[in-house]
Amino acid sequence: MTLSREQSNALKVIAVLLMIIDHIGAVFFPEEPIWRMVGRLAFPLFAYQLAVGFQYTSNRKKQLAYLGVFALISQIPYMLALHITPADFSFNVFFTFLLSYGLMMTWERLKLSTGLLVGFLTLLGTLVWVTDVPVDYGWYGVLMPFLFYLFRDKPIMQIVLLFGLTAWKSYYVSPLQVFAIFASVLPIILSIVSIPPFKLSKWFFYWFYPVHLGILALLISMMTT
Numbered sequence: 001m002t003l004s005r006e007q008s009n010a011l012k013v014i015a016v017l018l019m020i021i022d023h024i025g026a027v028f029f030p031e032e033p034i035w036r037m038v039g040r041l042a043f044p045l046f047a048y049q050l051a052v053g054f055q056y057t058s059n060r061k062k063q064l065a066y067l068g069v070f071a072l073i074s075q076i077p078y079m080l081a082l083h084i085t086p087a088d089f090s091f092n093v094f095f096t097f098l099l100s101y102g103l104m105m106t107w108e109r110l111k112l113s114t115g116l117l118v119g120f121l122t123l124l125g126t127l128v129w130v131t132d133v134p135v136d137y138g139w140y141g142v143l144m145p146f147l148f149y150l151f152r153d154k155p156i157m158q159i160v161l162l163f164g165l166t167a168w169k170s171y172y173v174s175p176l177q178v179f180a181i182f183a184s185v186l187p188i189i190l191s192i193v194s195i196p197p198f199k200l201s202k203w204f205f206y207w208f209y210p211v212h213l214g215i216l217a218l219l220i221s222m223m224t225t
Helices: 005-028 034-039 042-056 060-081 093-114 116-130 138-150 155-172 175-191 202-223
Strands: none
Touching: 005 034, 005 042, 005 175, 005 202, 034 175, 042 060, 042 093, 042 138, 042 155, 042 175, 060 093, 060 202, 093 138, 138 155, 155 175
16 A cells, blocks of 8 residues: 555654554543553554655665664653653663664565575564563564565555454453554555645654653653642
């Protein structure tokens, strides 16, 4: 499925709004699951955009560096806003995307130098290692963008994989994650809708994550003092 620049930007804006709803619910209304249900749609949209971005970017190493820098910038706001303690420590979602992006780069290099079978086995070993890294969304989050990229020309397969991964995640880890499957509808709707031309700087999406978490952390601090 191919989206125009405007449709792609609209999908990113929708994902940002869904993420805000999710985080507001997590911080201020933890007893009201509707916020988290709606917010579950955000991650698959970001994962899809990461896969699309990997396909079209002109400098993958630079993109990987950007993800690493913003992962570091976002960690403290992430921990403060979402009450991440040493007991339940995890790295923010930029680290998740950093690992996934690195996985895509590794796959492309191994596929060319060692062939599909050896590349796949090496990748499988990498995934086993990743399961021990405490990143947001765990291996589910690392694997999803990679699979979206791997099956970039097969949108039906992308939806099947989203359903399969989400079914596992919601059954074994977090029942609310099941609502993420509804994210599959949004790119389809946007692909047939005409979006007026508008521009958004790519830096907006990078900076929005740590800034909005910082604002949430500040609001929490103000409310508790």
